[in-house]
Amino acid sequence: xxxxxxxxxxxxxxxxxxxxxLAEKADVTMLVEDVPEHLDTVLHSGPNWEIxxxxxxxxxxxxxxxxxxxxxxxxxxxAPDMPVEDVLVFATGTGMSAILYQRGAMLLHASAVVCNGRxxxxxxxSGVGKSTLSAALCRAGCDFxxxxxxxVVQQDGGPPMVERDGRALRLYTDSIExxxxxxxxxxxxxxxxxxxxxxxxxxxxxxGAVPIAAIxxxxxxDPAQDPTITRMTPLNAAQALLRQxxxxxxxxxxxxxxxxxxxxxxxxxxxxxxxxxxxxxxxRLDDTTAVLMKHWQSLSLA
Amino acid sequence: xxxxxxxxxxxxxxxxxxxxxxxxxxxNVLSGSDQPCNINQLxxxxxxxxxxxxxxxxLVEPETLYPAxxxxxxxxxxxxxxxxxxxxxxxxxxxxxxxxxxxxPASRSLYIVRDPRDVAISLSHHAGISIDEAIGxxxxxxxxxxxxxxxxxxxxxxxxxxxxxTGQKDVPVEVIRYEDLxxxxxxxxxxxxRSLGGTATSAEIDRAIGHSSLGEMQRQETTxxxxxxxxxxxxxxxxxxxGEWRQVLxxxxxxxxxxxxxxxxxxxxxxxxxHD
Numbered sequence: 001x002x003x004x005x006x007x008x009x010x011x012x013x014x015x016x017x018x019x020x021x022l023a024e025k026a027d028v029t030m031l032v033e034d035v036p037e038h039l040d041t042v043l044h045s046g047p048n049w050e051i052x053x054x055x056x057x058x059x060x061x062x063x064x065x066x067x068x069x070x071x072x073x074x075x076x077x078x079a080p081d082m083p084v085e086d087v088l089v090f091a092t093g094t095g096m097s098a099i100l101y102q103r104g105a106m107l108l109h110a111s112a113v114v115c116n117g118r119x120x121x122x123x124x125x126s127g128v129g130k131s132t133l134s135a136a137l138c139r140a141g142c143d144f145x146x147x148x149x150x151x152v153v154q155q156d157g158g159p160p161m162v163e164r165d166g167r168a169l170r171l172y173t174d175s176i177e178x179x180x181x182x183x184x185x186x187x188x189x190x191x192x193x194x195x196x197x198x199x200x201x202x203x204x205x206x207x208g209a210v211p212i213a214a215i216x217x218x219x220x221x222d223p224a225q226d227p228t229i230t231r232m233t234p235l236n237a238a239q240a241l242l243r244q245x246x247x248x249x250x251x252x253x254x255x256x257x258x259x260x261x262x263x264x265x266x267x268x269x270x271x272x273x274x275x276x277x278x279x280x281x282x283x284r285l286d287d288t289t290a291v292l293m294k295h296w297q298s299l300s301l302a
Numbered sequence: 303x304x305x306x307x308x309x310x311x312x313x314x315x316x317x318x319x320x321x322x323x324x325x326x327x328x329x330n331v332l333s334g335s336d337q338p339c340n341i342n343q344l345x346x347x348x349x350x351x352x353x354x355x356x357x358x359x360x361l362v363e364p365e366t367l368y369p370a371x372x373x374x375x376x377x378x379x380x381x382x383x384x385x386x387x388x389x390x391x392x393x394x395x396x397x398x399x400x401x402x403x404x405x406x407p408a409s410r411s412l413y414i415v416r417d418p419r420d421v422a423i424s425l426s427h428h429a430g431i432s433i434d435e436a437i438g439x440x441x442x443x444x445x446x447x448x449x450x451x452x453x454x455x456x457x458x459x460x461x462x463x464x465x466x467x468t469g470q471k472d473v474p475v476e477v478i479r480y481e482d483l484x485x486x487x488x489x490x491x492x493x494x495x496r497s498l499g500g501t502a503t504s505a506e507i508d509r510a511i512g513h514s515s516l517g518e519m520q521r522q523e524t525t526x527x528x529x530x531x532x533x534x535x536x537x538x539x540x541x542x543x544x545g546e547w548r549q550v551l552x553x554x555x556x557x558x559x560x561x562x563x564x565x566x567x568x569x570x571x572x573x574x575x576x577h578d
Binding site: 046047048049058060061062063089090093094125126127128189190192193195220247248249250280 | 360
């Protein structure tokens with residue numbers, strides 16, 4: 001996940017590949033074990049979470065408690081009568097993001113596809129249509145890179161890159177039907193949630209991180225309007241990127257350790273960040289993919 | 303400059319009862335600007351009914367939660383936010399009143415009530431459904447609602463919505479009738495600001511009203527669009543009329559509404575045609 005090997009005794013239904021696990025050394029271990037209700041010496045907190053020097057704790061009453069510790073251990077403690085399989089999504093989503101932040105990562109709430117060896121990211125809040133747009137672009141010939149969470153890395157003056165993720169797309173039934181992905185649909189995200197893990201239509205196998213070509217802030221427009229793409233100023237881009245940090249409050253809590261502000265600033269200054277406004281109507285999905293493809297052509301000619 | 307006291311103020315109503323207009327009025331009176339506020343920058347994402355805000359505060363995505371889990375976390379979120387506010391936060395909600403969710407330590411609440419016969423017409427335009435379907439929704443005690451950017455929330459039927467908010471004792475509530483606000487916006491809006499513990503000069507009230515006029519909102523919607531408009535809607539800011547039901551609803555439709563809601567309608571000065 002996001003460039004890390006995860007060892008777990010649990011079956012993780014969100015894996016995009018169904019092959020055998022690699023026998024590499026695990027970076028992170030995921031365990032079912034007791035998790036305290038509170039942490040000692042809390043440094044940051046929210047309504048249902050706490051952070052101290054070594055751990056992040058997420059408390060979902062009647063669902064479970066989850067703890068990420070020292071960047072290498074995710075503890076899962078389901079509430080009584082709650083099957084562990086039904087709470088895994090919180091461990092692999094929020095829990096894994098805390099692990100990545102503890103390891104110094106920069107994460108965006110974004111889905112990403114690859115076209116001609118370059119990554120295109122789509123940022124936006126839950127429900128805005130990131131996964132559906134990514135799946136539609138894969139249908140149009142792109143390769144799938146990451147769904148929902150993008151880990152951005154930048155080394156020694158090189159271009160900003162996105163780690164390839166091993167998690168499947170998560171789509172609602174209407175998007176699955178619109179994209180004719182019924183045969184790729186796997187289990188539900190949770191037992192009674194109408195959202196499904198879906199194997200991406202195409203996945204590049206060459207592994208490793210991919211350089212970022214452009215980042216789009218996805219918003220829903222007035223339904224009558226056509227999709228539009230406008231470049232954001234570096235200042236607006238930096239504000240938008242910070243706002244779209246994955247689990248932003250955790251990112252802010254670890255901001256000093258991860259150097260968040262400097263990395264956001266550098267990403268905003270060195271990468272094209274655009275506002276993509278398009279109607280949410282699934283029937284007009286092809287309009288958006290066409291506008292994007294045209295935009296990518298103009299970027300490659302520039 | 304106009305002020306409101308720090309803390310959480312619920313701006314509650316059944317849908318299509320003037321909530322957006324009231325938000326625009328508050329945004330304009332508090333902005334202190336000589337230009338009208340942009341209707342597309344009303345901070346939808348910051349509202350406690352927004353999916354973005356929920357995920358930002360609670361670190362889980364609402365669509366991965368079961369209804370009971372969502373309710374528990376919304377209560378935790380509301381209490382946390384209200385406890386830590388250092389500025390005024392006028393927060394729109396269409397939730398029916400539920401002590402565990404909307405009974406959080408808000409400092410005040412403002413409830414807008416509108417003649418349900420006019421609500422039915424506006425709701426049918428907004429939701430792209432027939433007036434009979436809109437009435438059916440208003441009569442449904444189990445009605446829930448959600449939009450792509452909003453949490454799924456319990457709406458209930460129109461009368462329970464009104465009595466739930468206006469009758470609760472947890473949060474001090476100021477009630478305003480939409481029709482009164484339309485009839486004498488200046489006096490009613492000034493009264494609301496005062497009742498919420500705020501201050502605004504007559505000039506600030508007048509400027510806010512001018513910047514929030516139906517004409518201005520329609521001008522912005524025509525020029526820039528409005529992101530809350532739904533695909534089938536010709537426009538979001540439609541007419542804002544009062545008493546339109548007399549021309550639009552047929553006798554059966556009027557009876558369906560009045561049969562169900564007459565006692566509450568009378569309480570708020572909406573005389574039923576068919577119930578003495």
